Amino acid sequence: MNRQRFLPVLPILTLVVMLGPVAAGLWGTFLPALGHLPAAGLTGPSFDPLRDLFAWGGLPRAVMLSVSTGLLATSVSLLIVMFVTAGWSGTRPFRALERLLSPLLSVPHAAAAFGLAFLIAPSGWLSRLVSPGLTGWDRPPDLLIVQDSLGLTMTAGLIVKEVPFLLLITLAALGQTDAQRSITISQALGYGRVTGWLKTVFPRVYAQIRPPVYVVLAYSMSVVDVAVILGPNTPPPLSVQIVRWMSDPDLAMRLEAAAGALLQLGLVVGALAFWRLAEIIIARLGRHWIAKGSRGRFDTIVAQGALVAGGVSAIIVLLGLLVLAIWSFAGFWGFPDALPDGFTLRNWMRFGPGTMTALGETALIAVVVASAALILTIGCLEAEYRYGLSFSQRAVWLLYLPLLVPQTAFLPGLQTLMLSIGADVGRAPVMLAHLVFVLPYVFLSLADPFRAWDARMGTIAAALGASPDGVLWRVRLPMLLRPILTALAVGLAVSVGQYLPTLLIGGGRVATLTTEAVALASGGDRRAIAVYGLMQTGAALVPFALALLLPALVWRNRKGLRHG
């Protein structure tokens, strides 16, 4: 098959790779939710599972937690990122924050959550640093901070991880928006820094980062690992409860889990619709605000507030990392000691060899999966550019399905499918399963920067005699180096962080850093968690660092390609 015929097939292939498993998995959710699970000797249809779900006493709170956490975490982290970018982009504090991005992003959610928990708990590090000196506490006070019933600590844990993610995406988008000239002009017209940015650059940036924002919303609503560590558990958020029902030895509970998963899907769709509605309203108000021509009176306060918020969220993650590092070398460490009784290499000697094996497995899977996803994505986007084979507006939503459907809902169905087609457990099926989740992230990260590329460059190159392939390889891809590497790093990080797909599809035989770390987290040995968390951080840190460093190195003499 020559390339000319191959390229147009890629979008379809990509959709099949992503949607086949999701469709099968969803089917495996719908049937049990309607009471059909032959494995448990139950045949539907019946509404009992839904009735049981609504009879569960914890449901109202679990639903409220899911919705409030998702909306709050998404809006707060988006506000922080937008105001920080508006007020500080191009300045020294902003560049400092930018340099912190890679370490911030590469801290796994679970490790960041663990760090946060140990920082702010009544017996946490902050309390130890000032006890008993300032507080007089010989024993920690009995305060419900971590796992608070409103889920605020869990929300904070999500915000500190979503801020760097949105900032990275915003940086990638900024490169396509020609922001600097707009700012210069608006400032020349007397607009304040923040007001000018919001009025001229924000609409263009937001149009590009909208898909990742939706992903953040869906993710925050259905996250499991962070919720287990930081969230309330009397009752827990809906996603955690679904996982609990799934793992009940009584198979009939899977019906209730499936019904819960359907509800979770409905909640996510509802929240996204709500968000879209809010976008429309804000856009209308915004146009009115722009037309009014106000130059901005509170710019300085807003900018400073945002910088403090962004700085604090960064410091929390970094302090959490520091605490992990201390725990990984800690001997006995009781309250109220600010530091352990002694430092030892024993923890690393105990857990280090295990992490190296897991690291090899993790890296192999992540590199293969992220590369495959990148190739498929670029192929799709290039096919779209050359042949106009773009996904219709409705089809674009199909891309989101793997990110919007709670993993717990469609993975067991996927597992059954893989078994029945004879794809036995092991590394290759795990890679395929990872691809389902990695592809959308890579596509969503890359699609908008790719499409926003100035096509006139291609026209010029073609006029100079370059073939379509030549334009792609010699003009477009090099110019898009930064977003491409970003997408690759995101893909790697997503693969590194996959827990349920690795466990379920791998039949437990594929041990990555994440499956090992989560298994240990259930036991609560902080030293082991620290060693694995640091290794996991390292596995994701290197790609993110390269995504930021390489463009700066490669384009050190091409100012216009360096973006910021």
Next chain:
Amino acid sequence: MKHLAVLAALLAPVPTVADIDLSNWETVTAEAEGQTVFWNAWGGSTTTNDFIAWVGERVKEEYGVTLEHVKLTDTADAVTRVLSEKQAGEDEDGAIDMIWINGANFAAMKAADLLFGPYAEQLPNWAFVDVDGKTVQTDFTVPTEGFESPWAMAQVVFIQDTADLAEPLGSMQAIADWSAANPGRFTYPQPPDFLGTTFLKQALVDLLDDPSVLSAPATDDTYDAVTAPLWAFLDDLTPTLWREGRAYPATGPAQLQLIADGEVDLAISFSPGEATAAIANNQLPSTVRTFVLDQGTIGNASFVAIPYNSGSKAGAMVVANFLMSPEAQVRAQNPEILGYGTVLDMDALSAADRAAFDALKLGVATLSPAELGAVQAEPHPSWMTRIADDWMQRYGVSE
């Protein structure tokens, strides 16, 4: 020839236990050589993980069996996995070769015909097992019938931080009284966590005048009346718990971490040697000690079982047999390493092996067998299931 072989394979009866000759151990070990055994076992305890890694090294040396520890967060995941495999028709070489199992998970798998066996009592080292003195042939009152083999004995003990709680507490009522006088200094893992439901069972057994009613399955007639004292006890206890019962530690080790953090002073454990091992690993302060209730505490055995569709049954049996060997049992009982009680009968051992057990030091926070006292029987699994469900309705969604 090839066709004949295929034909023969097709005509052969569906293999049951018959495909492995258990009466001849040499053929089992011969078949096991080169096999890889995926042992699905809870991976939340680093001391247990280290022990399993050691078992892997030993069976590799001795029998050429490769042991891979699949670290579970919840044993039910493995049950679910075997079920999905059966559903998908994977009957020959499933992903799981051995499961650390007991209680409700064993009852569920046995009832659903998901286990290989009977095999346990044909293993050579079964001869050393203390069949009369230890509950190794019933699992939560359900007869094992050779479908799982024991490898450790467990008994409930309470871990106290003597820096804050000097004297042992003799009964559940004493624990509630102490907690009322010292609010916020006690908690237990959140049911349906295994250890959390164990706490509830232990409370019920201790509160009842005659706990023998628990050995029969719970029925609608008996359940409410029998468990009423438990709920009255918990209604009094809960407001005095850590965080007023609005949050609970997720697991046993997380609960130990709370002692190390100085957040609580008292915790339940299902392993008499756990506290000593935790001190050695810097996970608990050196001031912790353990105690049992005056009337005794619940005890049971930990088992391993082999799924019906394991492709390495011989290898799994070799591992199961090794786990019951005096060598492995001495190591498991060593409080510095694991501190699990042995399943073996001291009188059945050779003098040298018995000496190895005698030479073990108990460890600073471990009670002697005499101090551990009477072992109370586990209630029938139906009690645990219903009590856990009820607890979740009463206290699990209380906010």
